[in-house]
Amino acid sequence: MKILQSWILFPLIIVIALLGYLVYDSKAPTHHHVHALTSINKDAFGVPSIKASNTHDAYYTLGYLHATDRLWQMQMFKRTSYGELSELFGEKTQRIDTLMRHFQFKNIAAASFKMQTPRVQAHLNAYAHGVNTRIDEVNKMLYPGLEFMLFPHQIPKWEPYDAIGILKLMSFDLTNKAFQEIQSLMMVKNLNTDQIHDLISHYEGIDPHDIALQFSSDEINKDHGASNVWAIDPTRSSNQISLGAADPHLRLSAPIIWYLVGIDIDHQSIVGATIPGIPAVLIGRNNHLGWGMTNLGADDQDLLYIDKKHPIPAEKVNNVEAIISIKGKKPVTLKFKYTPAGPIISPRSLGIDMFTPDTEFLLQWTALDPHDQSLESMYQVMYSNQIKDAQKKLNLIISPYQNLMIIDQNQLSLSTVGLLPKRKQNHDTQGVFPAAYADRNLWDGLIAFKENPVITNSPNNHFIANTNNQVTNKPYPNNITFIWSDYYRIERIHQLLKNPRLFDIHDMQNMQLDITSVKADHIYKQLISSLSEEYKTTYKEIVQSLIQWHGQMDKTRFEPLFYHLWLRHLEQKLYQPWLHTQWQSVSKISPTLTERILNHQVQSPLWSQHLSDYINLAFIDTVRDLQLKYANILQAQWGDEHQIIQKNIVIDAIPILRNFSQLKSxxxxxxxxxxxTTFMNQKKHPFYSDRSSGLRMLFDMNQPEVKVMISTGQSGDLFSNHYADCFSLWLNGEYISLPLKQAQNNIIETITLSPNPAQ
Structure with missing residues (x-):
């Protein structure tokens, strides 16, 4: 029946969409709320360059452009942040809304707006005005966009503080520490002390077996964002000018989270990537500086469990009612509890089934602080001409935590930004596992910004780099986190840059597209050396091909597929007896554990007691898996099983439209x-990926441009020529130029915004 409805619905939508385009001229109206003539020049990929005489007009125009190309996406960001999805989608999003309402992001954003500098308030007001101009137009359209037709409603006004609300959502997306505490506790319940230290090095808190929590969950699988940045100084560059690269690895979607833009205001030009809803170039460059960032992975959240043995005084709890509107149902009134330290959250909201029903969690999280002034800090970077000036206001950032790279023609800098929680020395679990509600486990404010690591290029170190790797060796409580997410990508950068030759921008490009896995290069040799002579002889061709392979994850080769299946079978045998349903999560907590077990560099002998048998059993399991699917294993290809998927979450739910909206390869x-290209670990397609470098950017500080590519296109409209026009280029590793000053011969369309005479 659903398929039949789709076949009926699809032609109807197409007809209405075409009529909408015919009836409504989608070009900008004649008059706008700008103070002076403002131009928008678009290139062949729909990337706009704004030419404005003042900041008000620039940010008004940016708001109008974001809303023109990505209004649905902006609304989804906003509704997700504020817990208002169910108003459109019904009961299926009620649990998401309930979780997000605990954070009170709308109230925090509104309060935070009042604390912003006049510059930030002015930019946010102008931006909101531009967004609302477009919303007024869309609300009157016959064809407001496919998603708005599928879920018709009067689009609410955009508030100036909504940009801050979306920044809070970014903080949520870029951390997983509360969920990681739960996951870590689930993982160690059956481990001995040595095994726990193998999994989480340097942990010195209480024995996690003494934590009085009994629960289960199959839903704790929240990742945080990853990314790469690096730069070389003039002594390593073929043109004697600094070169750099940045590529964030957030969850992919159609459209992608990134929107490219150029802004030319008076004597300062800025180009780069924005997030629709946030009026700032988060990764980009101006006339003098280039900047990019990686996720730090800081431990910015703590869960404290509250139960009969560990109660919270009633006078510290503020009870608040909130109404969640649900499409097709009566509104639901929920009661939320807040304390000075943070909200109290039910286990079910976190995806946990508790065996002790009286247990709740208090969440401590730095992102709930309304005093954050990340936007003022970002504008300081965007408008500065020198690195030292760009760094002056980095202390204003509280959350999210990032490693911020800033480079000019001669100097490099990598700063850790964001304020870290100040945990007490006697904190029960040091933030690694949930702890009981007690004063010793409550934070003592935030650690001063001056304690954050800063890296600059020195005479002995002519490059900087970060891949979410460890940035400090300080002991607890100044260690930032016990769990760092990368060890292998940073090693690969060091491998490539230790070459004494000079590098150019094409070398930077090749590094971004590098497909050699250091981890695979380390591990597969150990696996082969442990194979029985029988298997080496019986499967000689396979083994010889693997011996000659060096970890290149080439989609046209069989070796990556064989290696990953072999590793997956091995890790299941190694970890499932101890970790049960969490065995696939080992690499998220301890990326190097498997390699250390293979090299006998672990404290517990239990990991390796059947190691040789497991390696051989995993090998033959891999052979049998591939024989079931391929007539000749050597003809299998990594790309058969490893595919990138970018979904339009709403349209993807409609089978016949999915073929048009989903980008897959x-x-x-x-x-x-x-x-x-990180694995989704789904049962049917474990190696499919929905996290990758959806934005790639290269900086040659000798050239007035950036080289850049996004993984979809500029538009969120399925029927736009710019919905997916970058996808094939992105797959092929190509880049486009985004100049500080757009050349006339690159302009495909010019739109002029004129002041409204009534102003």
Whole structure:
């Protein structure tokens, strides 16, 4: 029946969409709320360059452009942040809304707006005005966009503080520490002390077996964002000018989260990538500086469990009612509890089934602080001409935590930004596992910004780099986190840059597209050396091909597929007896554990007691898996099983439209290559990927431009020429130029915004 409805619905939508385009001229109206003539020049990929005489007009125009190309996406960001999805989608999003309402992001954003500098308030007001101009137009359209037709409603006004609300959503997306605490506790319940230290090095808190929590969950699988940045100084560059690269690895979608833009205001030009809803170039460059960032992975959240043995005083709890509107149902009134330290959250909201029903969690999280002034800090970077000036206001950032790279023609800098929680020395679990509600486990404010690591290029170190790797060796409580997410990508960068030759921008490009897995290069040799002579003889061709392979995750080769299946079978045998349903999560907590077990560099002998048998059993399991699917294993290809998927979440739910909206293709790489394509670990397609470098940017500080590519296109409209026009280029490793000053011969369309005479 659903398929039949789709076949009826699809032609109807197409007809209405075409009529909408015919009836409504989608070009900008004659008059706008700008103070002076403002121009928008678009290139062949729909990338706009704004030419404005003042900041008000620039940010008004940016708001109008974001809303023109990505209004549905902006609304989804906003509704997700504020817990208002169910108003459109019904009961299926009620649990998401309930979780997000605990954070009170709308109230925090509104309060935070009042604390912003006049510059930030002015930019946000102008931006909101531009967004609302477009919303007024869309609300009157016959064809407001496919998603708005599928879920018709009067689009609400955009508030100036909504940009801050979306920044809070970014903080949520870029951390998983509360969920990681739960996951870590689930993982160690059956481990001995040595095994726990193998999994989480340097942990010195209480024995996690003494934590009085009994629960289960199959839903704790929240990742945080990853990314790469690096730069070389003039002594390593063929043109004697600094070169750099940045590529964030957030969850992919159609459209992608990134929107490219150029802004030319008075004497300062800025180009780069924005997030629709946030009026700032988060990764980009101006006339003098280039900047990019990676996720730090800081431990910015703590869960404290509250139960009969560990109660919270009633006078510290503020009870608040909130109404969640649900499409097709009566509104639901929920009661939320808040304390000075953070909200109290039910286990079910976190995806946990508790065996002790009286247990709740208090969440401590730095992102709930309304005093954050990340936007003022970002504008300081965007408008500065020198690195030292760009760094002056980095202390204003509280969350999210990032490693911020800033480079000019001669100097390099990598700063850790964001304020870290100040945990007490006697904190029960040091933030690694949930702890009981007690004063010793409550934070003592935030650690001063001056304690954050800063890296600059020195005479003995002519490059900087970060791949979410460890940035400090300080002991607890100044260690930032016990769990760092990368060890192998940073090693690959060091391998490539230790070459004494000079590098050019094409070398930077090749590094972003590098598909050699250091982890695979380390591990597969150990696996082969442990194979029985019988298997080496029986499967001689396979083994010889693997011996000659060096970890290149080439989508056209069989070796990456064989290696990953072999490793997956081995890790299941190694870890499932101890970790049960969490065995696939080992690499998220301890990326190097498997390699250390293979090299006998672990404290517990239990990991390796059947190691040789497991390696051989995993090998033959891999052979049998591939024989079931391929007549000749050597003809199998990594890209058969490793594919990139970018979904339009709403349209993807409609089967016949899914074929048009979803972007899918075989792809190189894996989760440990610089060309990062992390696995989704789904049962049917474990190696499919929906996290990768959806934005790639290169900086040659000798050229007034950036080289850049996004993984979809600029538009969120399925029927636009710019919905997916970058996808094939992105797959092929190509880049486009985004100049500080757009050349006349690159302009495909010019739109002029004129002041409204009534102003």
């Amino acid at each position: 075989p792809i190189d790489g894996d989760g440990d290559t610089l060309y990062r």
